[in-house]
Amino acid sequence: MRDGECGAVTERTLELFRDDAYMRNCEAEVIEVNERGGIVLDKTVFYATGGGQPGDVGSVGLASGEISIGATIRVGGDIVHVPFENQPAPPPGGEVTATIDWENRHLLMRMHTATHLLCSVVPCGVTGGSVGPTKSRIDFDLADHILDKKHLNEEINRLIDENHNVETIWISREEFDAQPQLARTMTVKPPADAQRIRLVKIGEDVDIQSCGGTHVLSTGEIGRLRVGKIENKGARNRRVNIHLEE
Ligand SMILES: [Zn+2]
Structure with a gap:
């Protein structure tokens, strides 16, 4: 829908969903994990809440297992993947696979x-x-x-x-x-x-x-x-x- 972010590209994250809404997953690098556990990636298929459309849910996969993502939001210029509580944090610089809940x-x-x-x-x-x-x-x-x-x-x-x-x-x-x-x-x-x-x-x-x-x-x-x-x-x-x- 109408989105306050039309045309905006976040400074640190390539927004793959803008040009291909059908991409279900992507390989990405962890740029930062904030103090509340929110994960910022160098690219993502996750849409962040905005313009009346809810953000995606899904998972961020590491070699050691999966982190379940319960919300995706914009904080400042970043798209932040917000995990459910009590999950491991990925190491900054680490390679992950970001996968959205496609059915949703x-x-x-x-x-x-x-x-x-x-x-x-x-x-x-x-x-x-x-x-x-x-x-x-x-x-x-x-x-x-x-x-x-x-x-x-x-x-x-x-x-x-x-x-x-x-x-x-x-x-x-x-x-x-x-x-x-x-x-x-x-x-x-x-x-x-x-x-x-x-x-x-x-x-x-x-x-x-x-x-x-x-x-x-x-x-x-x-x-x-x-x-x-x-x-x-x-x-x-x-x-x-x-x-x-x-
Ligand atoms: Zn629209």
């Missing part, structure tokens, strides 16, 4: 892509959102637009059936600044200092917006969706919930 990630990729489709069928400002493995939501500022749940359901599932390509495109800061409509979320924008901005484009004209999250390669991969509750969040604001059917 793939659900998040399907759901995250679905939130873009929801944005495309509701022609209103986005004020917030959250992606979960089977349930997600987007908050809209409707102004005087009226939402019809049955229509949303049909439109989203039609876009899934049409199996549109989902592409990642990088553009310059100048190109991005000239097209303010590319930042769909009113409250989240790419960092002011990002020189390259990542766009996610669906089909020829289904949706295009700046986003740093992980997505599937075509909308057919999302599977069947159901529009759930539409919650009233004030005079102009509505929260639309969507669910994966399988």
